[in-house]
Amino acid sequence: MIPISFGPQVCGDPAAGGAREWLLPDGLGGYAMGTVSGLRTRRYHGLLVVAGATPASRRLALAALDATLTLPSGATVRLGTHEWASGAVEPRGHELLSGFTLADGLPRWRWRVGDTVVERELAMTHGRPAVAVVHRLVAGGPVGLTLEALCTWRDAHGERTAAGPPPTVEPAADGCVVAGAYRLTGPGVRPAGRWWRGVHHREEAARGLNPGEDLWHAGSFHTTLTAPGDAAQVTAWAGDATALADRPAPPVEVVAAARRRHRAVVAAARPADDLTASLALAADAFVVRTPAGPDVVAGYPWFGAWSRDTMISYEGLFLATGRADAGADLLRSYAATLSEGMLANTADTGAVEYNTVDGTLWFLHAVGRHVAATGDTGLAADLLPGLRAVVGAHLAGTRYGIRADPADGLLTQGADGEALTWMDARVDGVPVTQRRGKPVEVNALWVNALAVVADLAARTRGDAGPAARAHEAAVAGFRRRFPAPHGLLYDVVDGPGGDDPALRPNQLLAWSLPHAPLRPEPEALRRVAGALLTPVGLRSLAPAERGFTGRHRGTGAARDAAYHQGTVWPWLAGPYRDAARRCGLTDDEAPAATAAHLAEWGLGSVSETADGDPPHAATGCPFQAWSVAEALRTLRTG
Structure with missing residues (x-):
């Protein structure tokens, strides 16, 4: 397949990196979707978008999973990227991206902070509404890793704001259940519960649509990546969200299975x-x-x-x-x-x-x-x-x-x-x-x-x-x-x-x-x-x-x-x-x-x-x- 990759000049530019979008479908009409820079430029962007009775009746679930590194010095570095109604882009994790690659149809980002390099990979579980997110230490360490879950549960064509009630979040083993509709699991879960107000979607503004929404900070996951190769794995899935027995395979296995499946799809053609x-x-x-x-x-x-x-x-x-x-x-x-x-x-x-x-x-x-x-x-x-x-x-x-x-x-x-x-x-x-x-x-x-x-x-x-x-x-x-x-x-x-x-x-x-x-x-x-x-x-x-x-x-x-x-x-x-x-x-x-x-x-x-x-x-x-x-x-x- 044609290799697609970008370096820091594209990744670090919200306009250039934000204009290039990736897509991971789940085979049911749902998907994960976002941009090279990590900036959510559309109301439709998120890590878990779930199809309903028809492929068009989708709902946005997990909007983002923001990573923060704690370096050996004790300094913290935020790797996420958001645009706000004020016009500010903060945090500015896109500026730390050393590269983005779409390989075998799967997106991969690398952030470099000094001698520390952290990689993120995503994949969907084909045939079910489930996303796997893997953060892996590539170089340096040890580093602390915090992953903040920004959630909603709304029609993909609309928005949800703090003017209404927040989505319900019920604690569950290794994570939580949001709105009774989808479940998050990962390491070292800590509950939260507050609105992140005024998220701005520049593509919706350009299309003459309402560009704003609020996201619910449902909780966070915490671990330490000690040596290169160590990984933090988070899963989000809908369906029978309250049943841990319905949990998909571990994220590293989901990523590997998605890569094998994509290669088989290509070979069949x-x-x-x-x-x-x-x-x-x-x-x-x-x-x-x-x-x-x-x-x-x-x-x-x-x-x-x-x-x-x-x-x-x-x-x-x-x-x-x-x-x-x-x-x-x-x-x-x-x-x-x-x-x-x-x-x-x-x-x-x-x-x-x-x-x-x-x-x-x-x-x-x-x-x-x-x-x-x-x-x-x-x-x-x-x-x-x-x-x-x-x-x-x-x-x-x-x-x-x-x-x-x-x-x-x-x-x-x-x-x-x-x-x-x-x-x-x-x-x-x-x-x-x-x-x-x-x-x-x-x-x-x-x-x-x-x-x-x-x-x-x-x-x-x-x-x-x-x-x-x-x-x-x-x-x-x-x-x-x-x-x-x-x-x-x-x-x-x-x-x-x-x-x-x-x-x-x-x-x-x-x-x-x-x-x-x-x-x-x-x-x-x-x-x-x-x-x-x-x-x-x-x-x-x-x-x-x-x-x-x-x-x-x-x-x-x-x-x-x-x-x-x-x-x-x-x-x-x-x-x-x-x-x-x-x-x-x-x-x-x-x-x-x-x-x-x-x-x-x-x-x-x-x-x-x-x-x-x-x-x-x-x-x-x-x-x-x-x-x-x-x-x-x-x-x-x-």
Whole structure:
């Protein structure tokens, strides 16, 4: 894998070190997450964040574990780092960091105080909400070590303050139980009980959200590290928190097991090089186990499961990583949500919603890719009746005006106040890019989906009938309607204002899908790349177009207004590379640019979005499923 490490100049700078984030998922939707400098810059940062009934319903538990050294001279040195509402950064333990390394996906910090060097390692216990923290003396000693537990128990999207009651803390063997929800154990426990007021999260302030909270100092752990190799081990876990018998393995064993597991995950993906090895491990973060079976977290730290994201990510997350069996289970589970020919869109809120025009078509694409890659005709036979029903519902018409137009065989869609394509941002409830009519990528997906159903019918000796006939009509309609006089494709035809020639990346799908309706022309693709391609991904709107917004920053409304109006989306590099290969073009800079990005923001991963203007600084979720999946899928194939 690509080594990621930083020295004191990055670690010791709250801006530089605080802008680079690490993530340790637990395989359930929970995680530990923070920054290279140790500064908590988001409300979502903590050592134990616990998933609830869905991956999106998370709660922050253990926010921080601050270390203090007592040197042989009796002097004390605090290694923690916090920012406060006053603007002060105190203590300033980041200034004592000699380095940070992400090795085998596990973060490790080293602090140097004179001839004393102390190291911290973290790991999650895969498959349960449990974090292991190891502090080890590397050089010098003896030193006293105090670890202060800063706790809360709140929704990960909110905050908890001293205006309300503190979390309950019940003493227990080797530690305590907090809020009746999670347990801490470690050496030499001493109870405490006071608020640390005015913690400031600079990233939330930059996003126009409440940046403050208070943390409860629940207690501390104490030990002496006498000689190099001595370690202090602390565990925090949720679940049956009051049962010591449920305690995870010792932290040093958890760290070693996590390292072995990560290496096995990479080996199962059979990567071609260090870059695809790193992407294979990054992909592992998004595949989670829920009570309903395998699922996909769309992005960390704030997204849960979204069906469109899951299906776009499917090939990269499951087929490119050796998870075909789990993928088949996921596809069957999602197929059970089909209603009126539409796939349920989101489980983030716990509610079932049917509000996309393309999510269902991406599902058919995922099924087609699975069967093509595995030859699993059993899955094809099981799902084919439901897929035929999808075709029938779209031909007859379903929710939100989604229907095939008999005049040209193309899908039209739209309803007042709705944004049904992937460009679905709203400001004050009003869609920014409604794209009512016949969007180009939706119809490329429709052509592809009809071909998939016909192919699956042929594989299972069934009747391709309606799908094959609809496919023929849709291909003819697409080739007639979407080519524009300027030599590219319309973004939408038959919209309220007629045909929309805006230069967006959506037309790439008309050239890149397995059953694409058109073959790309090199000159057309060069024009798209010239306006949209960046080192991080593709802009969602060309800079010369009306409404282009080059920065994806500020309040929620400002960010949503820019979301699909020029903001760069890394996942779109996947369709671009597919189209480029088909017409003999190459994207030689892609591997180097992707490798550089892995060390820039969400360490070892690929961000959700980036600014449309140079230098294309990353925005959105630092760790995004479809961004990683499309990079892995396309870069591992050459």
